[in-house]
Amino acid sequence: MVFRLVASEVFGGVALLPVWWYTRGLSIMTEWFRKSVKDASEAFALGVWMKNLFVPMYGDNEWSGRVISFGVRFAMIFVRGGAVAAWSAVAFVGLSLYVLVLPAAILGLLYHSVGLILF
Amino acid sequence: MVPHAGVLVGGKVYVWSEPLDEASLAKKRLAVKVQTGVSAGILAAAFLFFLWFGWGMFLHVVPNGMPAFWSAALRPSFVGLSFSLFLLAASFVIQRMFEITRKKTTMPDGTSSFATASEDKKVPMIESTVPDGERVNVADFFHADAMKTVEDAYKLAASFGHAQMLPLHLFISSLSHGDVPVVFGRLGLRFDAIGDALNRRLLSVPTGTGPTFSEDAEQALIAAFANAVARGRSTVTPIELFYEAYRRDSFVQELLYDVKVDEARLSNVVEWIRITDALRERYDNYRRAAAFKPTGPMNRSMTAMQTPALDSVSEDLTAAAVGGRLPMLIGREAQMEEILRVIEGGGRSVLLVGPEGVGKNALISGLAELMVREDVPKMLQDRRLVSVVLSAVISGVDASEGQQRLIGVLNDAGRSGNVVLVMQNIEQLVESSPELASLLVDALNRRLAFVIATTTPEAYAQTVERSPISRVFEVVNVPEPDTTEAIRIVESKVGAIEYDQNVIFTYDAIERAVLLSDRYVHTSYLPKKAIGICKEAALVAFKARGENAIVTGDDVEKVLAAKTGIPMTQVSTDEKDKLLNLESTIHARVIGQDEAVKAVSSALRRARTELRAQNKPISTFLFLGPSGVGKTALAKAVAASYFGGENAMLRFDMSEYQDQASVYRLIGAPGGEAGLMTEAVRRNPFSLILLDEFEKAHPNILNLFLQVFDEGRLTDSAGRTVDFTNCIIIVTSNAGSAYIQQAVSEGVPNDQMKTRLIEEELRGTYRPELLNRFDGVIVFHPLTPDDVQQITYLMIAQVAERLEAKGIMFRATDEAVQELSTKGYDPKFGARPLRRIIQEEVDNAIATALLEGKVSRRDTIVLHHGGRIEIEKGKAL
Numbered sequence: 002m003v004f005r006l007v008a009s010e011v012f013g014g015v016a017l018l019p020v021w022w023y024t025r026g027l028s029i030m031t032e033w034f035r036k037s038v039k040d041a042s043e044a045f046a047l048g049v050w051m052k053n054l055f056v057p058m059y060g061d062n063e064w065s066g067r068v069i070s071f072g073v074r075f076a077m078i079f080v081r082g083g084a085v086a087a088w089s090a091v092a093f094v095g096l097s098l099y100v101l102v103l104p105a106a107i108l109g110l111l112y113h114s115v116g117l118i119l120f
Numbered sequence: 121m122v123p124h125a126g127v128l129v130g131g132k133v134y135v136w137s138e139p140l141d142e143a144s145l146a147k148k149r150l151a152v153k154v155q156t157g158v159s160a161g162i163l164a165a166a167f168l169f170f171l172w173f174g175w176g177m178f179l180h181v182v183p184n185g186m187p188a189f190w191s192a193a194l195r196p197s198f199v200g201l202s203f204s205l206f207l208l209a210a211s212f213v214i215q216r217m218f219e220i221t222r223k224k225t226t227m228p229d230g231t232s233s234f235a236t237a238s239e240d241k242k243v244p245m246i247e248s249t250v251p252d253g254e255r256v257n258v259a260d261f262f263h264a265d266a267m268k269t270v271e272d273a274y275k276l277a278a279s280f281g282h283a284q285m286l287p288l289h290l291f292i293s294s295l296s297h298g299d300v301p302v303v304f305g306r307l308g309l310r311f312d313a314i315g316d317a318l319n320r321r322l323l324s325v326p327t328g329t330g331p332t333f334s335e336d337a338e339q340a341l342i343a344a345f346a347n348a349v350a351r352g353r354s355t356v357t358p359i360e361l362f363y364e365a366y367r368r369d370s371f372v373q374e375l376l377y378d379v380k381v382d383e384a385r386l387s388n389v390v391e392w393i394r395i396t397d398a399l400r401e402r403y404d405n406y407r408r409a410a411a412f413k414p415t416g417p418m419n420r421s422m423t424a425m426q427t428p429a430l431d432s433v434s435e436d437l438t439a440a441a442v443g444g445r446l447p448m449l450i451g452r453e454a455q456m457e458e459i460l461r462v463i464e465g466g467g468r469s470v471l472l473v474g475p476e477g478v479g480k481n482a483l484i485s486g487l488a489e490l491m492v493r494e495d496v497p498k499m500l501q502d503r504r505l506v507s508v509v510l511s512a513v514i515s516g517v518d519a520s521e522g523q524q525r526l527i528g529v530l531n532d533a534g535r536s537g538n539v540v541l542v543m544q545n546i547e548q549l550v551e552s553s554p555e556l557a558s559l560l561v562d563a564l565n566r567r568l569a570f571v572i573a574t575t576t577p578e579a580y581a582q583t584v585e586r587s588p589i590s591r592v593f594e595v596v597n598v599p600e601p602d603t604t605e606a607i608r609i610v611e612s613k614v615g616a617i618e619y620d621q622n623v624i625f626t627y628d629a630i631e632r633a634v635l636l637s638d639r640y641v642h643t644s645y646l647p648k649k650a651i652g653i654c655k656e657a658a659l660v661a662f663k664a665r666g667e668n669a670i671v672t673g674d675d676v677e678k679v680l681a682a683k684t685g686i687p688m689t690q691v692s693t694d695e696k697d698k699l700l701n702l703e704s705t706i707h708a709r710v711i712g713q714d715e716a717v718k719a720v721s722s723a724l725r726r727a728r729t730e731l732r733a734q735n736k737p738i739s740t741f742l743f744l745g746p747s748g749v750g751k752t753a754l755a756k757a758v759a760a761s762y763f764g765g766e767n768a769m770l771r772f773d774m775s776e777y778q779d780q781a782s783v784y785r786l787i788g789a790p791g792g793e794a795g796l797m798t799e800a801v802r803r804n805p806f807s808l809i810l811l812d813e814f815e816k817a818h819p820n821i822l823n824l825f826l827q828v829f830d831e832g833r834l835t836d837s838a839g840r841t842v843d844f845t846n847c848i849i850i851v852t853s854n855a856g857s858a859y860i861q862q863a864v865s866e867g868v869p870n871d872q873m874k875t876r877l878i879e880e881e882l883r884g885t886y887r888p889e890l891l892n893r894f895d896g897v898i899v900f901h902p903l904t905p906d907d908v909q910q911i912t913y914l915m916i917a918q919v920a921e922r923l924e925a926k927g928i929m930f931r932a933t934d935e936a937v938q939e940l941s942t943k944g945y946d947p948k949f950g951a952r953p954l955r956r957i958i959q960e961e962v963d964n965a966i967a968t969a970l971l972e973g974k975v976s977r978r979d980t981i982v983l984h985h986g987g988r989i990e991i992e993k994g995k996a997l
Contacts, residue, residue, distance in 0.1 A: 006151060010158040014212065021215055029218055043412060049420045049502065058422045103211050109204030116196020 138259035166209035283328030298358030429528030449486025474598030477648025534568035745900025748950025788837035
């Protein structure tokens with residue numbers, strides 16, 4: 002009984018790891034990526050700045066104020082957008098690593114072990 | 121396991137299908153052990169592979185630089201192999217970690233943001249046959265502690281050889297899991313109190329092979345899940361099992377009832393535990409959201425402006441909420457929804473109308489919290505809630521400067537565009553000057569500002585409703601919460617009091633603080649008054665018993681008794697004797713009139729043992745009879761023997777209230793001084809009210825008392841409700857005296873005399889509905905010469921008492937007493953002339969002797985027949 006359970010845990014785990022990795026595991030990581038991008042966007046208030054692109058800053062409704070506001074907002078959206086993009090890129094690298102790590106581990110294991118045995 | 125019952129939530133059928141027998145349990149235990157072992161093995165392997173990889177890197181790669189790295193990576197090598205093995209093992213570890221930490225299932229949702237104290241929560245119905253649909257096992261939602269509770273319940277049934285596992289087993293096993301011991305602690309209960317009875321019950325459960333799962337136990341498990349769903353819990357814990365097992369076992373219910381725990385109390389304590397959990401969870405989520413909310417005058421979109429005029433007279437509530445300085449709102453979902461609906465509907469400003477202390481500020485704090493989370497209608501998003509201190513706007517300056525300040529505030533709010541103003545007690549503005557009110561109305565009409573204001577119902581009726589301000593506000597009523605909701609609000613606040621005072625509250629203390637303050641304190645409202653009492657009780661307990669003192673219901677009662685003067689602690693032995701011997705105590709001061717003495721004594725006993733109606737005065741009596749027969753004396757004697765002294769009696773001579781305007785003297789004139797009677801009762805709610813010569817009062821006053829006698833309350837001129845439910849009201853009247861004297865001399869039976877009095881003699885004086893409202897109409901009989909003689913002895917004793925203070929003794933011979941009583945008796949005025957006679961013949965003679973220096977300390981004055989005074993000299997020292 003114990004042996005059967007251990008065997009099913011270990012070998013079942015090994016056999017099912019790739020399945021889990023690209024189904025449930027991937028969905029967890031995708032959700033993490035999506036949340037990271039959302040958090041970054043929230044933290045840098047990108048949506049708020051884009052929504053208010055044509056709204057004058059500091060209540061200055063003069064045409065000059067509006068022009069300056071538009072310029073500043075445009076620049077800020079650019080800077081903040083860059084920050085969100087950088088943040089997202091880091092998260093994407095994390096997600097990509099996750100996708101690649103399992104095949105890399107299996108292929109590496111096969112390559113190095115077979116290579117060491119044969120050569 | 122084949123399910124026999126289920127519950128339908130969100131289109132899915134939730135059933136208990138987890139196998140529960142010895143083999144399954146053993147298998148599960150083994151599986152857990154194997155899983156733990158395998159996980160530990162994989163973790164250890166990952167660590168070893170990493171060490172191997174690190175060692176390889178250290179030996180071969182680090183000394184030879186990048187070429188060696190590429191060589192190790194691209195050509196077969198032990199470094200590459202160890203790294204690949206490490207990655208593989210690490211992948212296993214990651215998978216297991218995710219699987220362990222991930223919630224396997226998410227509870228179906230169905231609650232609001234403040235859902236911790238609502239009575240509107242709907243618990244899904246349990247079907248005794250499994251409905252059709254996709255089935256989900258409720259065991260998946262059970263916390264590990266809850267699963268352990270179920271397994272222990274099974275083991276308990278098995279260890280006793282019971283045929284079935286019952287709710288009883290679930291109840292007993294839950295007692296040692298999760299927060300259930302805390303429930304017992306809060307109830308002030310020890311397991312020993314019910315342990316023996318539970319043991320006897322276990323021994324009486326039928327035995328057999330098994331145990332199998334009883335339908336009741338299965339339903340209890342599903343109900344625990346349904347209960348958790350209804351309260352927005354993230355998992356099913358032992359506390360839900362405990363509560364549902366209790367509800368399904370009548371023996372357990374009876375057992376707990378014996379130790380004074382009924383379902384309502386248990387439910388409130390369970391809710392208390394949940395409130396604490398929910399508050400913690402809500403606070404964590406809230407802190408995360410608060411990180412994004414700006415705390416300065418600038419909003420996130422940077423469209424706002426500086427607001428110097430506003431800043432000088434205001435407090436930023438959203439900044440305070442971000443800083444965690446505002447209390448969290450519990451309950452009040454209906455009012456919060458209404459506020460948000462009004463705002464979303466037409467963007468009209470909101471006026472919260474509710475008595476002081478019912479939670480208007482708590483609602484505003486709740487709104488600030490929602491604004492911090494941005495969980496509000498669009499027009500409140502990315503805005504700040506700013507409370508204007510109205511007294512800072514209007515005080516210390518003339519009207520024109522006040523206007524300038526208000527204009528500054530409104531302009532700042534309007535130009536900034538991200539400010540929602542709060543104006544507490546808006547009546548201050550209206551009362552200060554109509555121009556200020558007009559300015560505000562103008563600003564609100566032009567949508568320059570959006571205001572959430574508060575006021576009390578009295579101020580609304582007297583001031584706000586009559587001003588133009590009422591037209592620009594949408595009123596949201598904030599009524600006093602009922603006692604159940606108030607208990608839950610207090611439960612949510614008690615944690616802070618416990619922390620501050622280093623004490624622990626029992627549920628009994630909270631329940632009594634709410635119920636007794638609701639009954640006896642009418643100067644403020646729930647929940648504020650109960651929270652205040654809890655704070656004082658905590659202090660009392662801490663001072664009396666030091667750190668970690670348990671605050672009990674007795675502590676609360678002591679605080680309340682000291683505040684109100686109403687005895688509400690358990691009746692002590694001394695007091696019991698006093699109550700049982702009340703008749704003889706009163707008779708020491710009042711001669712005869714047995715019926716009246718008995719009626720008043722019985723009323724007091726009923727009141728003290730809580731056997732009276734709570735919504736009426738303790739008792740209302742009409743004392744009828746000629747002058748000088750002891751009506752007022754009896755009232756005085758009752759006040760002295762039970763209310764702590766004759767001064768505790770509130771006496772009103774109704775002959776002074778004969779004109780129509782005198783109503784205002786009793787209840788106060790609108791806008792003028794407080795009423796004599798209403799104010800006296802407000803200050804001394806536990807007192808005896810004596811209304812002398814009632815028939816002489818103006819008929820309007822008699823009508824006023826109809827309500828007092830019937831409902832135990834009266835509204836004074838300031839709109840405050842004055843509570844008369846802890847008063848004894850004694851009304852004396854001479855009406856019908858002539859008939860009483862005639863009937864007594866003719867020997868008419870008492871009942872017959874009373875019937876005729878009520879039906880005929882008093883008709884012209886009192887309306888029948890007034891007479892019907894008296895708890896007792898008591899006829900005082902004219903005094904007999906014997907009664908008068910005894911009264912004379914009493915009065916002589918009073919003279920002796922007065923002289924005793926001077927160290928002088930006094931006594932009167934029987935002949936002297938006989939003489940005085942004969943002189944002092946008048947069939948028309950009863951014993952009234954007696955006091956005058958004693959003054960003239962006894963007091964005067966003693967005063968002369970004292971002035972002449974004939975009497976000194978330790979002497980005895982003896983009164984003889986004919987008013988002669990003899991002085992017996994005391995022994996020289």
